[in-house]
Amino acid sequence: MSDQLLVxxxxxxxxxxxxxxxxxxxxxxxxxxxxxxxxxxxSRDGAWYAxxxxxxxxxxxxxxxxxxxxxxxxxxxxxxxxxxxxxxKDFLGREIPWRLIRFWCLAPGSAAQPGLLWAGxxxxxxxxxxxxxxxxxxxxxxxxxxxxRKWMGGGADAPGIHSICVDPRDSNRVxxxxxxxxxxxxxxxxxxxxxxxxxxxxxxxxxxLVYAPESQDPHRMVQCPGAPDTWWxxxxxxxxxxxxxxxxxxxxxxxxxSVFGFPVxxxxxxxxxxxxxxxxxxxxxxxxxxxxxxxxxxDGGRTFETLHRGLPQGWAYDLVYRHALxxxxxxxxxxxxxxxxxxxxxxxxxxxxxxxxxxxxxVHAVIFx
Amino acid sequence: MPRVAFTRNLQRxxxxxxxxxxxxxxxxxxxxxxxxYPKLRGYxxxxxxxxxxxMAVFVxxxxxxxxxxxxxxxxxxxxxxxMQALSGG
Numbered sequence: 001m002s003d004q005l006l007v008x009x010x011x012x013x014x015x016x017x018x019x020x021x022x023x024x025x026x027x028x029x030x031x032x033x034x035x036x037x038x039x040x041x042x043s044r045d046g047a048w049y050a051x052x053x054x055x056x057x058x059x060x061x062x063x064x065x066x067x068x069x070x071x072x073x074x075x076x077x078x079x080x081x082x083x084x085x086x087x088x089k090d091f092l093g094r095e096i097p098w099r100l101i102r103f104w105c106l107a108p109g110s111a112a113q114p115g116l117l118w119a120g121x122x123x124x125x126x127x128x129x130x131x132x133x134x135x136x137x138x139x140x141x142x143x144x145x146x147x148x149r150k151w152m153g154g155g156a157d158a159p160g161i162h163s164i165c166v167d168p169r170d171s172n173r174v175x176x177x178x179x180x181x182x183x184x185x186x187x188x189x190x191x192x193x194x195x196x197x198x199x200x201x202x203x204x205x206x207x208x209l210v211y212a213p214e215s216q217d218p219h220r221m222v223q224c225p226g227a228p229d230t231w232w233x234x235x236x237x238x239x240x241x242x243x244x245x246x247x248x249x250x251x252x253x254x255x256x257x258s259v260f261g262f263p264v265x266x267x268x269x270x271x272x273x274x275x276x277x278x279x280x281x282x283x284x285x286x287x288x289x290x291x292x293x294x295x296x297x298x299d300g301g302r303t304f305e306t307l308h309r310g311l312p313q314g315w316a317y318d319l320v321y322r323h324a325l326x327x328x329x330x331x332x333x334x335x336x337x338x339x340x341x342x343x344x345x346x347x348x349x350x351x352x353x354x355x356x357x358x359x360x361x362x363v364h365a366v367i368f369x
Numbered sequence: 370m371p372r373v374a375f376t377r378n379l380q381r382x383x384x385x386x387x388x389x390x391x392x393x394x395x396x397x398x399x400x401x402x403x404x405x406y407p408k409l410r411g412y413x414x415x416x417x418x419x420x421x422x423x424m425a426v427f428v429x430x431x432x433x434x435x436x437x438x439x440x441x442x443x444x445x446x447x448x449x450x451x452m453q454a455l456s457g458g
Contacts, residue, residue, distance in 0.1 A: 034382075056423040056453035057382060057412040073383075073408060078416035099415045 002328040002368035004067075005335050006048070007343055008036040011361035013050050015068060015369075016343070024345050024356050030068055038323055040106035041369040042132075044114060048369060049133060051103035059102050059121075063133055067369070076100060077119060077127040077136040080143070090159065091152050091214070096123050102156070105323075107164040110171035118174065120161025124151050126176060126190070139190040142176075147195070150214035154180030154236070155322070162322055163221040168228050175246060177221035177233065179322075182213035185246060199249035202237050219262045220322040222274075230271030230300075234264040234322070239276065241301050252301040257288035263325035263336070272300040275327065275350060277320040277336060286317045294325075294336070296350050310353030311344060318342050323365035337363025371398045371443045375409075376452040385409050385451075395426055396439035398449055413451055425454045 003018040013036040015028040030036075031052060037059075040049040048064040050071070062071040079098040082088065088096045101122040109116030109128075117129045119136065126139040142148060151159035156179075163177035172189040175196070182197045195213035205215040217236035223246075224230045231242040231249075238259040239252040253259065258278040267273035276295040280286055287293070292311040295304045312318075318338030325336040334350050337343040341360035344353040371392055375385040383406070390401030403410040415421050420436040427433070427450045433441040443449065 054382065054412070056421065057379065058415065058421055060382075060411070076411065081417050099417065 001330045002333060004369045005326075005343075005345065005356070006039045006041070006367050006369050007337055007357075007360065007363055008039045008050070008323075008365040008367075009337075009341070009361040009363050010035050012036060013039060014357075014360060016345075016356055022347060022354055024354065026357060028068065030071065031062075036364065037103050038106060038365040039367055039369075040108070040117075041367055042108045042117075043329075044108055044111055045132075047132060049106055049117075051106065053102045059100050061103065061133055074133045075129070075135045077121060077125060077138060079125060080138060080140070088149070091150050094153075094157075096158055100125070101158060102160070104156075104160040104162045105164050107166060109166055110168070113171055118164045118166065120164050120176060122156050122160035123158035124148060124160060124178065124181065126161055126164075128190070141190055142184070142186075142193055145193055147214060148181070150212075151178055151181030152214075154217045155219070163218065165221065165223040165231075167223070168225055175221070175223070175231075177218040179219060180215070180217035180236070182216040183218055183221060183233070183246065184213075196246045197249070198247065199242075199251065200233075200235060200237075200240055201251060202235075204236065220264050222264055222266045224266045224268070224271035226267075226269035227271035230266070232264045232266050232274045234261050234276055236260075239264075239301065243271075243300075250301075252297075255295065255304055256306065257291075257293065261320070262322040263320055265325055265327040265334070267327070267331040268329055269331065270298075273298045273331070273349075274301075275325065275334060276304075277325055278306075279319060285319055287319075290315050290317060292316045292318050292338075292342075292344075294334070294346075294350050294353075307346075307350045307353075309351065310346075310355070312342075321364060324363050326366045326368055328368040333368065335366050335368070337366045339363065370445065371447045371449055373398055373402050373449040373451065375450075378453055379409075379412060379451070383408050383412050385412075392443055394439065394443055395428065395433050395435075395441045395449065398443050399426075399439065399451075423454045424451065426451050 005016040007014040012032040013030040035053045037051040052060045105120035107118045127136040165175040167173035175185045197213040200216045202215040233240040240249040260281040334346045343356040374387040392398030
């Protein structure tokens with residue numbers, strides 16, 4: 001059970017600690033004033049990684065081996081040099097730069113692969129490191145895949161990889177989700193890739209492309225660690241679930257107050273239990289009726305409970321990004337942070353929520369550490 | 370010998386005190402600084418060696434014209450100043 005929460009924000013990385021039952025408090029901040037895109041806690045060796053987006057000065061990566069007491073700047077991925085005169089354009093004719101814009105996902109390899117990290121980036125890059133982030137290598141098979149050029153921006157101007165799932169049964173099987181560009185899986189640690197979007201639907205796309213892999217905009221994808229044939233995706237178009245190892249997806253419909261949202265987390269052992277933070281769809285992107293709620297299913301999506309105890313139930317316009325909902329390893333503690341700088345924590349699987357903060361900078365991501 | 374100085378905003382993130390280097394072009398001069406402070410390179414240049422989109426380099430008060438190859442000439446005793454472009458307001 002984790003007693004520490006790391007909150008990545010537009011203006012720094014904040015650390016909160018549990019003081020006692022139902023009592024959490026902010027206790028530290030790292031990189032104050034800097035844009036921290038996301039953070040990884042590598043449970044294999046305890047290392048923390050913080051991805052910074054300095055804007056003018058580029059994306060950087062820092063590592064701490066002493067839980068934040070000291071940090072060291074480490075390597076960042078490099079995109080290949082484009083052929084002379086090559087100008088790459090996306091599906092809509094907009095230029096896609098061949099350079100690192102931002103980290104959008106960090107994931108550890110398996111326990112049998114110490115030091116192996118995966119990184120998903122904007123624009124549409126997947127990289128691995130075999131030395132805990134000191135050096136990085138691009139997965140060129142994915143970058144050179146012709147279908148990769150059909151990806152489009154979704155969530156950012158350029159397409160990006162925001163979810164990486166390393167199969168707990170076979171660490172060579174790695175799945176990625178792309179906004180916007182579908183779900184892709186390699187069975188051989190990046191040598192070959194196939195689309196895995198059967199059953200997904202994108203009703204915002206032109207009729208001919210509603211079911212095309214590249215039209216799918218999964219906002220966030222998770223695989224149940226204890227039952228890895230079950231996957232959940234919070235998609236731009238709604239909620240999708242797979243019970244056949246991402247070979248096919250079933251759309252979950254009629255979810256109140258909204259089937260739209262960005263994040264999803266799944267219980268570490270119970271594949272039927274997952275949490276979402278619903279919002280009004282793309283027209284507005286705010287909570288329905290100004291009420292912040294969390295949706296929880298415990299029966300594989302047949303029914304949902306809308307959890308609200310302790311959350312603001314009026315005049316609240318907090319949006320929760322795809323990496324800003326976290327679950328600890330027990331499946332009991334949850335936390336989420338919003339674009340308006342609020343952070344809430346639950347110690348009972350979402351039944352009750354306590355307010356950790358209301359005035360932080362916009363929250364990009366939260367993790368338990 | 371050109372002198373190179375950096376915006377204070379950059380010094381907050383990475384070591385880059387003013388220094389004198391040898392170099393006939395902006396590229397050669399900056400490479401001289403990067404030899405002294407290797408971490409600095411990634412803050413000023415992208416992975417292909419071009420000036421980052423939101424960075425600016427001035428030689429004696431004049432912005433460089435070749436942002437990709439950094440081939441602008443640097444006369445002896447020039448002052449090179451590296452700063453962030455004020456994009457975004």
